[in-house]
Amino acid sequence: MDYKQLVATAVADATDGQVTASDIYEKIEVPKTSQNGDLAFPTFILAKQLHAAPQQIAKKLVEKIDTTNFSKVVVVGPYLNFFLDQQQVAQQVLGEVLVEKNHYGDNEDGHDQTVTIDMSSPNIAKPMSMGHLRSTVIGNSIAKLLSKNGYRPIKDNHLGDWGTQFGKLITAYLKWGNEDDVKRDPIHYLVQYYIRFHHEDEQDPTLDEEAREWFKKLEDGDPEAVQLWKWFREVSLQAFNQTYQKLGVSFDTYNGESFYNDALQGVVDTLRKDGLLEKSQGASVVDLSSDNLNPALILKSDGASLYITRDIATAIYRDQTYHPVMNLYVVGSEQTYYFKQLKAVLKKMGLKSAAGLHHIPFGLITVNGKKLSTRHGNIVLLNEVLAESIKLAQAQIAAKNPDLKNKEQVAEEVGVGAVIFGDLKNERIDPIDFNLQEQLKFEGETGPYVQYAHARAESVLKKAHQPLPTKITQLTMTDDAWTIIKMLQNFPATVRRANHEFEPSMIAKYALRLAKAFNKYYAHTKILTDDDQLNDRLALVQAVSLVLKEALRLLGVQAPDEM
RNA sequence: GUCGCAGUAGCCCAGUUGGAUAGAGCAACGGUCUUCUAAACCGUGGGUCGAGCGUUCGAAUCGCUCCUGCGACACCA
Structure with a gap:
């Protein structure tokens, strides 16, 4: 039920058709305090058209308004404040939530159309940092939002598995590497080699030369180079998958950069054939320049x-x-x-999906105001942050609920949930200066609070030891209960907006x-x-539980029944 | 230098399409557990919404100028 529409129609009717309902609809707002009603119409916009002072208009309109759909309509200065019929709304909203359960808020806006999402994309042989966390959990949440809005998302992990750095890595491994070390802790040791390479090549320029040769060999299919590359890729991916499993994130494809090697020449040929390619310096x-961009x-x-x-090549594929x-x-x-x-x-090339290409940017992560860099060893490891958070969750459980079953699992759900939620609660675009203590908070506006x-x-x-209710009869309406009912009513609209803006933080805030x-x-x-009110109160509680769980699910956060 | 993004309480952030008295959380202080999990709840203090001008009946929100911070500006990804 669209209550805004109800108000808009009522107001439009009261003007005897001088103003259309759709004009009014856009101006209806939700008052900041519930004392001013559930919905309000400011009459300022009618002042010119009706040649009267807003206060006068409000007074006149309120006399003519059909109040059958509302519990009351009152005038406060230039505002027309509408109070909804609380019982009617409660029955309708709770009934809907309890019947639709986790599908409450689903819609078909997407018409089953496919959306590809380029996300996470860690680099082989490098650790996942908090920057990868952002891309991963934002992409994951957007995928869930798209599904809920009727789209078919394809999560594509565009691995950084090709490039001159593999020449460096092979060179470094052959010089200083050790097979057993790499097997034991692949990322850690591969990074060590990489860092050492960059350290030593400042003194020894022949290293760069060697690295270039190794990359050339790799491109030419030299067996030793290819075998090492494959191995680095495989052990790295295994390590990444452990992290993804913890985060509860999966992918539909892992078509990394190397996957497109064979397609590059075709891209260049096509560009040339279309006359788009020109020489410059x-x-x-x-x-x-026609798009006002640099070449x-x-x-x-x-x-x-x-x-x-x-x-x-990727976009074409x-x-x-x-x-x-x-x-x-x-x-x-x-x-x-x-x-x-x-x-x-891509537009110049006439690619069909180019118009639907959207960059979903997120703010830079810094530490003490400095950019993260694997090369300079200035990095916050995602695994370490997750481990710390889980450890803290374990401690909390030991202190607050020592008899809990599945302690380990719940600790992981809460610890990881805190990290994911902490990342998603603020607007995507906000830069984050990482602070571990800030990240490891379980009180106040945090994931654990919602859990x-x-x-x-x-x-x-x-x-309660009762069958779960599916409807209510006459819920005792307190301000607290009414606030909840209105919020539940708002969930579907929030799901739409969050999807439309590609903004998981809207769900987190909700x-x-x-x-x-x-x-x-x-x-x-x-x-x-x-x-005799027990059933109705349980209905409210059940509805809240369902929607909280669903909201957390959309963020990729677990909702344990006990913690 | 050019372009982009941002600036709201001590800190970290909300603030729908411009609307009524700018709100949370953290931190500080003070209350609430023999009763459904105190990871909670209730209360107190705390603001020239970066600055100025403009548009408007009305601006944290829109426009212009300036200040500050971050980022991007061809052979990295």
């Missing part, structure tokens, strides 16, 4: 391909394989300009507000009292 570029560099002056060449309506890239905001160029080139509210709700439902409203209700209302 020895390099081959696509002129983008896109496709081939270096030595003829080598660049990142964009690969990305064009996705276009032909999946026919996506949208092609999303969850990549840091520092690449915004680059993606404008990529999109412009805790859900666990409390589940605990009450369990102790979950926090609902959890807060529930905790308040829980503190003030005794739920398990055996009276």
Whole structure:
């Protein structure tokens, strides 16, 4: 039920058709305090048209308004404040949630159309940092939002598994490496070699020469080079998958950069054939002045391909394989300009899905205001942060709920949930200066806070020893309960908006507000009292539990029944 | 230098399409567990919404100028 529409129609009717309902609909707002009603219409916009002062208009309209759908309509200055029929709304909303359960808020906006998501994309032989966390959990949440909105997401982990750095890595491994070490802790040791390489090549320029040769061999299919590369890739992927498993994230494909090696020449040929490629300072570029952008560099002056060449091949592959309506890239905001160029080139090439290419940027992660860099050893390891968080969750459980079953599993769900939620609760674009203590908070506006509210709700439902209700009769309406009802009613709209804006933080904010409203209700209302209202209170609790769990699911966060 | 993003309480952030008295959390202080999990709840203090001008009946929100921070600006990804 669209209550805004109800108000808009009522107001439009009261103007005797002088104003259309759709004009009014857009201006209806939700008052900041519930004392001013559930929905309000400011009459300012009618002042010119009706040649009267807003206050006068409000007074006049309120006399003519049909109030059958509302409990009351009152005038406060220039505002028309509408109070909804609380029982009617409660019955409708709770009924809907309890019947639809975790499908409450689903819609068919996407019409089963496919959306590809370029996300996570760690580099082989390098550890996953907090930067990868961002791309991974934001992409994962967007995929879930897309599904809920009727799309078919394809999560593509565009691994950084090709490039000159593998020449360096092979060189370093052959010089200083040890097979057993790499087997024991692949990422750790491979990174050591890499860092050492960059340390020593400052003194010894022949190292770079050697690295270039090894990469050339790799490109030419030299068996030793290829075998090492494959091995690095495999052990790295195994290590990544352990982390992904912890995060509860999976992918539909892992088509890394190397996957497109064979397609690069075709990209260049096509660009040339279309007359898009031109020489500039020895390099081959696509002129983008018609898009008000700098030229896109496709081939270096030595003829080598660049990142964009690969990305064009990738976009074409996705276009032909999946026919996506949208092609999303969850990549840091520092690449915004680059993606404008990529999109412009693809448009010039006439790629169908180019119009649906969207860069979904997120803010840079820094530590003490400095950029992270594997090379300089300035890095926050994702695995370490997760481990710390889980450890803290274990300690909390030991202190607060020592008899809990599945302690280990719950600790992991809470610890990991805190990290994921902590990343998703703020707007994507906000830069984050990483602070471990800040990250490891379980109180206030955090993931565990929402999980805790859900666990409390589940605990009450369990102790009720009753079949779960599917509707209500006459819920005793307190301010706390009414706030919850309105919030539940809002969930489907929030799901739509979050998807439309590619903004998981809207779901996180919603979950926090609902959890807060529930905790308040829980503190003030005794739920398990055996009276004729018990069923209705349980219905409310059940609805809250369902929606909290669903909101957390959309963020990729678990909701344990006990914690 | 050019372009982009940002600036709201001591800290970290909300603030729908411009609307009524700018809100949470953390930190500080003070209350609430023999009763559904205190990872909670209730209360107190704390603001020239970076600065200025403009548009508007009305601006944290829109426009312009300036200040500050971060990022991107062809042979990295």
